[in-house]
Amino acid sequence: MSHAMRRRSGESGRRGRFFLAGLALLFAQTAVAQMDDTDRARRMHDRIAGVPPSAAVLSQMAAHIGNSRPDLAAELAMQNPAFYNVSLKNFVTPWTNEASTVFAPLNDYTATVIGMVRDDVPFNLVLSEDIIYTGANNLVTPNYEQTSNAHYEALEEAGADLSNPAVLVRRMQSTLPGSQISANEAAGVVTTRAAxxxxxxxxxxxxxxxxxxxxxxxxxxxxxxxxxxxxxxIRQDVSRSPGGDSEIFLNNCYGCHAGMDSLAGAYAYFEWDATAGRMIHTPGVVQAKNLINGNVFPYGHITTDNGWVNLWREGSNSLLGWRGASDRGFGAKSLGAEIGASRAFSVCQVEKVFKHVCFHGPKNQTDRDAIEAIADTFEENGEYNLKDVFAGVAAHCMNEE
Ligand code: HEC
Known part of the structure; x- marks a missing residue:
């Protein structure tokens, strides 16, 4: 019996007089006590890969767990192609649309995250690297297109195995045919077509x-x-007295727009062209959408370039732990690096994996401490390895029902 379990049994004894609560607790603990390494292994595999393990993998994983190496068990689960094709696809797809729905086809954003995880690309680069994953050349028709998602839908229809480096290939956004973005402007998933x-x-x-x-x-x-x-x-389009009430502006609108408008200027040269079905990037030329409704408050900020300043490094949002090279810059790439360098970024990636693998958010201090510790590991040596996060989280909740 593990130390933790012994401690929990003692607690249940003291609570025995609360009959119903005690009874419920007893049932729960009996279930935990009866869970063996095979059960833990099966649960871990299901949750990481989204499918059940083979008998051989199950017994190897159970043996690793028995040897107090749940990390090795998790690694085995991540070798299942379903980890990439099913689990990661479902994990990432909601980030790629406004409705946060998982029911969407594979796209360049999702494929890029899947590839980065597979190839151990430091994940803090997800918002700033000149990177994209596509199917291998001529694997499906069409090859990557700036003007449609057909390439990725064809990959999905062909049942392409994204865990295979010969199938899903790392490339640079800046060198794709028809690209309007240079290597020092590409900003990871932010500048994918789907985003x-x-x-x-x-x-x-x-x-x-x-x-x-x-x-x-x-x-x-x-x-x-x-x-x-x-x-x-704060831009010209934000009314300083909505409904004739400047208090509403000061207490409400201001709180979001002061910090947000100083950051969102980073995207000033970008537009989505719905007719062409592609992202437009016009270096040096501010897209008209940044200047609309300038008459609402003519003294407001006018976007003249793609500069940004992170005013949230001070005030209550300093708690996000900003550690980037500078509090200001130009364009989506440097802003992406600013986000990726923050402590909040690291903790957030762990929280997302936690929900995905444990099926719930942090419930108590033990969960929150685990998330901080796994975030420390994530950042260690600048590796930002998301597979380590999956392994750490899976080990943390492998005893849960
Ligand atoms: C909780 C944060 C928040 C508050 C408070 C807020 N906004 Fe915004 N505002 C946003 C966000 C986010 C967007 C971008 C919306 C989008 O495109 O999804 C936005 C967009 C806008 C836009 C541009 C509309 C467009 O089509 O993109 C205007 C104008 C605006 N807000 C004015 C206001 C005014 C006036 C108030 C106060 C009454 C206000 N906002 C309060 C967050 C906020």
Whole structure:
């Protein structure tokens, strides 16, 4: 019996007089006590790969768990092609659309994350690297196209095995045919076609910031809201007295737009062209969408280039642990690096894997401590290896029902 279990049995004894609660606890603990290494291995495999293990893999994993090496068991589960083709695909797909739905075809964004995980590409580069994964040349028809997602849908229809490096291949966005982006402008998944379609279409490109924050900092705008930041980046289109009430502006609109508008300028040269079905990038030329409704408040900020400043390095959002090279820069790439360097980024990636593998968010201090510790491992030596995160999280919740 493990130390933890002994401690828990003692607790249940003391609580015995709370009859019903005690009884429920007893049942739960009997179940835990009866769970053996094979059960743990099976659960771990199901949760990592999304499919049951073969008998051979199951017994190898159980043996690793018996030898107190759950990390090796997790590695075996991640060798199952379904880890890439099923589990990671379902993990990433919701990040690639505004509705956060898993029911969407494979696309260049999803494929790029899957490839980065497979090849141990440091994951803090996900928002800043000149990287994209496509099917191998002429594997399916068509090859990668700037103007459609057909390549990825063809891969999916062909049942292409994304775990195979000869099938899903690492390339550079800047060298793809028809690319409008150079190596020092490509910003990882932010400048994929799927992200552009989802977050640069319509609106004012602030959506790209909002969804990057949701998916990579695990925070929506309400949580970033801070009315103490300087407001000089708030654009002209934001009314300073909505409904004739400047208090609403100061207490509400300001809290999001002060920090967000100073960041979202990074995307000023991007647009989604729905007619052509592709991302447009015009270095040096601000897209018109950044300047619409300038008459709402003519004294507001006018976007003249793709500069950004992270005003949230100070105030309540300093808690996100910003550690990037600079609090300001130009373009999506340097902004992506700023996000990837933050502590919040690391913790967020662990939290996402935790929910995916454990089927729930952190419930107690033990869970939260585990998340911080796994985030430390994630950052160790700048490796940012997402497979290590899956292994750490799977070991943490392998005893759960
Ligand atoms: C909780 C954060 C938050 C608050 C508060 C907020 N906004 Fe926004 N605002 C956003 C985000 C995020 C977007 C980008 C929306 C998108 O495209 O998904 C946005 C977009 C806008 C836009 C551009 C519309 C467009 O089509 O993209 C205007 C104008 C605007 N907000 C004005 C206001 C005003 C006026 C208020 C106060 C009454 C306000 N906002 C309060 C977050 C906020």
């Amino acid at each position: 552009a379609e989802a977050f640069f279409s319509g609106g004012t490109n602030r959506a790209m910031w909002r969804f990057t924050a949701i998916n990579y900092l695990c925070r929506d705008m309400e949580q970033l809201h801070d009315v103490t930041r300087p407001g000089d980046w």
